[in-house]
Amino acid sequence: MTAYDRMLSVLYKQTVPTVRPASLATTLRQAPTSVLLLDTRTPAEYQVSHLQGAQLVDFDSFKATDFQDVPRTRPVVVYCSVGARSEQVGAQLRALGFQNVQNLYGGIFQWVNDGLPVYNSQGVTTKVHPYSVLWRPWLKSGTAAYE
Secondary structure: HHHHHHHHHHOOOOOOOOOOOOHHHHHHHOOOOOOOEHHHHHHHHHHHOOOOEEEEHHHHHHHHHHHHOOOOOOOEEEEOOOOOOHHHHHHHHHHOOOOOEEEEOOOOHHHOOOOOEEEEEEEEOEOOOOOOOHHHHHHOEEEOOOO
């Protein structure tokens, strides 16, 4: 178990099952639209980079009404920087009746650390918003960028 895994084991509340980056990447390659992919970070973080096909759902302004027309059987994967904010949104989605919600294990940091691509409005990028200087050390790959 890495230091990152130990930190996540303390941080996660175990309210939403996790999916590993490699498993999600395989699913997205095979059937890109089969999963509703939700980025629960801030708009500034999302603009720096995000997973391809992800929709922004700002953690600070999450509203249940935004999902009233989404079938409760649709698979949903939520993510943020490391998985704490997204786990909270995932728990709210489960409370709304969503049956298949998963949290991306380690968030976008683990995704990038595993060598998987992220995107911005111009296409593939190496930039990742590190959330704060305290979280920056967990981003081992990519280029930290606040803008």
